[in-house]
Amino acid sequence: MIEFDDAAADGAVSVFQNAAIVLRGQAGSRRKAADDACEQFAGPFAKLFGAACLVESEDRARLAGKYEDLATDVIDAKVKAATEKAREQALADWQVREDQRKQDRAADPVGNTYAADAAADKKPSTDVMTPPTLSAAFEVRDRVRENTSKSEKGKTSADPVMLRAFVSTSQGLNNALDGQVSAVENAWARFTGACSWVQFGNVSSVPAFARLLGENRSDVLWAGNLAGQFEKAGGGSLSVSKLNQAAKKVATDISKGKKFQNLFKGDLSAEEVAKAWNALGLDAEAVRELPPELLVKLTDLSGLPAWAQDAASREFLEYALEEPDLAYKLMGFKEDWRQNARGTRINLSADVDLVTFKEQAQAIKDALEQSQKDNPGVPIQLIGLGNHDGVLVAGMSVGDLDTASNLTVNVSGMDSSVSDMFNGNDAAKRLYDDAQKKNRSASFAVVNWIGYKSPSWDEVPSMGRAKSGSDRLASFLNGLHASREELGKQPKQLAVLAHSYGSTTAVEALKKTNFVVDRLVTYGSAGVKNDTKVTDLKVGKFYATSATGDWLANKGWVSTTKSLKPSNIEGVVEFSSEDMVLSDKSKLKATTTHRMNPVSDTKLGYLSASTSSEDAITSIMANGKIDKRTKG
Template sequence: MPVDRLVAQGHRPSSSVVVQIAVHTGVCVSIVFDDGAADALIAAAEGASGDLRSQAMADRVRVEAAVRDFRGSYATLFTTDSTIRSEDTQRLAGVFADLKTSIDRAKREAESERRRLRESRDWSAREEEREQRRASGDPLAVASAYIDGVIDRRPDDTAVHPTPVTATFLPRARPRTAGGSSGSTSSADPDALLTFVGASRAADGSAGQHLIRVKNAWTRFCSACSWVPVQGSTVVAGFDQLMAENALEASWIEGIANAFDRAGGGALPDLTLDAVATATASPALSELLRPGLTPAEVAAAWAKVPQTDEYIESLPLATQYLLANLDGIPAAKRDIASRAVLAAAVRDPERVYTLMGFGEKRIGRSDFEEQVNALQEAVDAADLSAETLPGPAASKTAQLVGFGEHDGALVAAVSLGNLDKAKNVTVNVPGMNSDVAGMGERVVAAEGLLRQAHSDDRSQTYAVVSWVGYHAPNPAEVGAPDRSESGAGQLASFVDGVFDSRSDGGPDTFTVAAHSYGSTTAVQGLQLTEHQVDSFVSYGSVGFPRGTEIDDVHAANVYVTAAKDDPFAPVGQWLGVATRADPLGFDGVQEFSSEAAEGTRGVTGHDMWHDSDSDDVGYLSNDSTTLRTLAQIVADGKMGP
């Protein structure tokens, strides 16, 4: 694809996208190969391969736990289906490992071809100069041209032919009826099956993020690296089909568990269980709930299901849970689903704990209940705050736009302001030790930012999202990149979902602000988005990953600030020194101050927020210099005049 079209579509080709060389024949030849696009596909394939292998092993453990009290033909069928799933997952992991190897090889071959073209160009230039000497009639010049020509031999003109890339995978179908005799029966512990379903869906949620990343990286590679021929590329469609098969299996097992539960846990005729396979959701809803859809694909699938609030309210809790965490559907609809799941978690924590797949995760039941209750209090407080927000009546709302699990942590996002309609949207990403139990404090900080931005420009409508959508690290983990790498895809999906869910094409102005380790997550996430934001603001950062090119961050402007009295940001940078560096050391960032100025207070530590009655000043405390500047960036889309 021509470079101008790549740029027009929002891609930022690196300097190696197109190498144009005028060789001695005078013909302009080019090699279309973007190292950045290749690296993105390598990273996506490597991440998917590793996670899928881990999931295949974990799935075997889950199956063993689920079948302990499972008897009869359906126990055999369940084991058979699980074996197919595990084998297909391992096979797909191998395909991605091979794909990584193929793209690595393609990069080496592309560099070899670039080198050959450079050498041909340089030799042609030297040969042209020698021709001028030969034609000069000067005996000395002719002689020197002859000697130079003998020494400077024409380089090999044999073109490097890239090895074709092949990546093929198709999953197998899994039977869902036992086909036993009319008198055969099966029995199982429904709670064990529901625990399996919750853990399986959580694993598919993680795999789905890898699928989105692979889809985007593969599309970009095919456009920006067309020098490399692609032969056989069913891996993306096959991954999609595997996720669809997994989703159907989860719904099927859930239906069987519910059937056993209604029967009091006793044995059921296999013919009764055979009927479960046919009692599935509508095709349109099944398509919408398939793991691994990009936000744009979710938006397209959403258009095919009923759009009413009553429809969402009538859905089973498990379906509401899946809808609550779908990036790409309107925030108002996610809010209905998210609040339904939160209310169920407050009312029956064990049920939702199992639904979210926490049976084998690190979060304990008591911690889960504590966080759920704190989140409910934060949502209630947000509803009250929304009533007094500045702006028109339609903006005076709070929305719970997601409530679920990521990487073993409880996650959620709360928007102050109408995320479906606001012309100006900000997403704030927290750092170390962040969890949903602290949502109340973050919503208060978000309100302060919204009010300050509105005072700067009253003509706009605003929404500020407190996004706790990833498993933030604890102090022992902050030096490692694992949490930011895992959270980056979650953030990218959320940001793209805001754009893709809106019929108006998205907000006029979009800002991503990130604190501490959240900035590490955000700078990686903004390299994965399909949409570009106006501003990315990092405050109190523990560092950007080494090798980050600011031009690859999908933000028109990148701002950085750190207070001199912040003791933990530099410590975080030191702990991660092997993989991270001070953001101020990266070309292309713009710095602003967090120190005291006329009418504002300087930040006194590392915290995001402190109450105005406190002597301590957080980055987003009322009247802090950071808040004032960030609000200006939010309102204007940039800093300064």
């Protein structure tokens, strides 16, 4: 019997309808408060304030409409579920009668009862009803509170008393929405949990309520700050630069609140972080206004959307280039003489030294700028900027991780570092472009993930770096999943690619994720932990390849703890990295080295153009499977 709980559906309908009524019911009070505040409000900031109020009004009305539509869709789903349940029950009842008739016929082979009864008792339909798909996409628009227009240079005047009245009214209305937000989220969670027969598309309208309320609260802080500026001035008109401080202070005010500070207590799951962040109502501009000591906490916080990590990481990177000594300490690095006396390559527990830190920060910025030039019109996101086991780490995405339908995370291997993100970014661009060619209806984001302290050659036989790195990779993947879940738009596919020792790390990470990664591809593996089984991993399908021209990978298998080749694990799908021919007679080249993406024209790596390995990997990225091909 299909899983569809009528009570959970009825509860969701009631909550959505009530939320729509409350949202629409605030229109009059909010409009009057805004109109009164605007009556003696003149100048550039009067326009910004009016525009913000208009966006609030339009978004609130649109969200109410989405909830009304969603309630109707749930009612429709309930009717269809009842129809399907009735069909299933009728078929089950008929089967009981049919089984009895068969028993009777077996007891009396020459009897005519069976034929007569069977003719009168028609078999119900066996056509299974296609479950309905519920979708209700909604994006809360950011509200512009800072004047950056060069043409708007005039002064602004306002009545602080009326602005305070706007604050008071809006606070009361916002408080009235608090309970509605919780009711919507809880009702939807019950419905999705108890009605799994229904399919769910982009339902970002559910978490959008918290985001809308966050924007409303930011408006209250902003209006209060504006009123404060006019009160300090004793009336009159104020300049753009003076009033821009009121907008900048919104982020500071939010960051001082308990909800923001709770993000860093360390006891929140990625899902809880995602939900809490969404409710804050901060946008990218507000994130950039935060002080360095808060930015550094956001750069790799698991559960934050990619846009927020990107804004925080870029801003902190600029700070690191301007104030490297302070940034170095804020990131938790310690240039202790005894610890670093022999250098990080000899003393493997030592932190990266300050000189190298400066060089690597510049290298990240250079790689970021180059990737933006190489991918015009494509979002490039800097994510996961942080400190792992004493080294600077980061990830860079070609494509928008918050919206793309197909996500890919490429995990780096031995001796990888942020000193050279160019090579991995170049490979990410190729993967992005080639996957797009294979599935034009999909959108892609490919991460060059150098997010852990990779092993030196001497460390490759050990599981040490994989154990530590897998914690960080699992945290990153869990955060990515949680943020997309909170946005109401999970990707159609998430694939993890892992090169060399990156495969050792990735396999361990997928034992720790709290969701199923759709595809895992290891290439040129340096071996994975002994006794690993596919069932140990939270993965939909596991692929592996290793080229005969790769003489280095098997050196990593010489180990007492990680001598297992992924392709030897039962259930892993092995594919070739040798010369191959596609069904259209196109020829693909063999991989001739261990490297992922060699610069040399004479060697072909696993992700080099026109190789059979790169073709197979992009097919998996695009369509979840490898295109048909034969040996070349």
